[in-house]
Amino acid sequence: MDAFRHTARVVATTVAALALATGLSTNxxxxxxxxxxxxxxxxxxxxxxxxxxxxxxxxxxxxxxDNRTDSEATVYSDHGCEDPLGSPMPPFSSRDFGEPVPHSVMFG
Known part of the structure; x- marks a missing residue:
């Protein structure tokens, strides 16, 4: 029974360490x-x-x-980021819009 507890503790420790390491890298x-x-x-x-x-x-x-960020920004005509309006905006760029105007934006 002691061998089982020891093995379970080692497995639990390993899983916890893996979760911690993975969690920190996926922020x-x-x-x-x-x-x-x-x-x-x-x-x-x-x-x-x-x-x-x-x-x-x-x-x-x-x-x-005005995309004053270090990431590409895509603007969309709808409210749910599904219908892009033209090509993505590069970092540190600006764009004026007529009709249709964008209603949402996503970075990355």
Missing amino acids: AQAANGTLHYVNVNGDDFTTENPANGECFLLVSGAIRV
Whole structure:
């Protein structure tokens, strides 16, 4: 019975160490910098260090988007980041929009 407990303890310790090491290496990455946009009403919005792979809504749609981050940004005509508007915006670039205006953006 002692051999079983010892083996179980070794396995549990190994699994815990693996989970800790894997968990630390898979932290969510963020785009370093600022997303700034002006919506169709002329209101300014800013988001600091947006997470890569997360869909962000652009309130009322954007007429100008400034990607002041170190990650590529893709803007979308819909609210769910499914219908891209043109090619992705490179890091540290800006773009003006007419119709249709983007309603969401995703980084990474």
